[in-house]
Amino acid sequence: MTTADPHPVDQELVRAATEVARTRCRGDNHTMAAAARARDGRIITAVNAYHFTGPCAELVLIGAAAAQGAYELDTIVAVGDRDRGIVPPCGRCRQVLLDYFPTIEVIVGTGDQPRAFSVADLLPERYVWADHQLDTP
Numbered sequence: 508m509t510t511a512d513p514h515p516v517d518q519e520l521v522r523a524a525t526e527v528a529r530t531r532c533r534g535d536n537h538t539m540a541a542a543a544r545a546r547d548g549r550i551i552t553a554v555n556a557y558h559f560t561g562p563c564a565e566l567v568l569i570g571a572a573a574a575q576g577a578y579e580l581d582t583i584v585a586v587g588d589r590d591r592g593i594v595p596p597c598g599r600c601r602q603v604l605l606d607y608f609p610t611i612e613v614i615v616g617t618g619d620q621p622r623a624f625s626v627a628d629l630l631p632e633r634y635v636w637a638d639h640q641l642d643t644p
Contacts, residue, residue, distance in 0.1 A: 541584065
């Protein structure tokens, strides 16, 4: 994990993701919910499409946000169904979040002690895709 100091937690996001997990995640196809705060203040929510290929709730949320015209996200959290609480993003989601939103805050932690960290802090020695493109100056 990171040694960086955590940032304040957007509790409204945690509550929104928890409510979506409680009310919309049913059966084996949808087991995780995510909520993100768009730069304009809106809260966008989504659920995963459980399958061995994914996609995770965080990735579905990126598409849902774009479909709603929210192209800048400031904070994100994922919550498991059946009262599993906050679930940290997998490695693939961390990488995608870093590539799409390099300054996004990610809420992680368990129980009553959630913490928010920059996605960059969750990916030490990170690979920045854009830095390795042949057409990058």
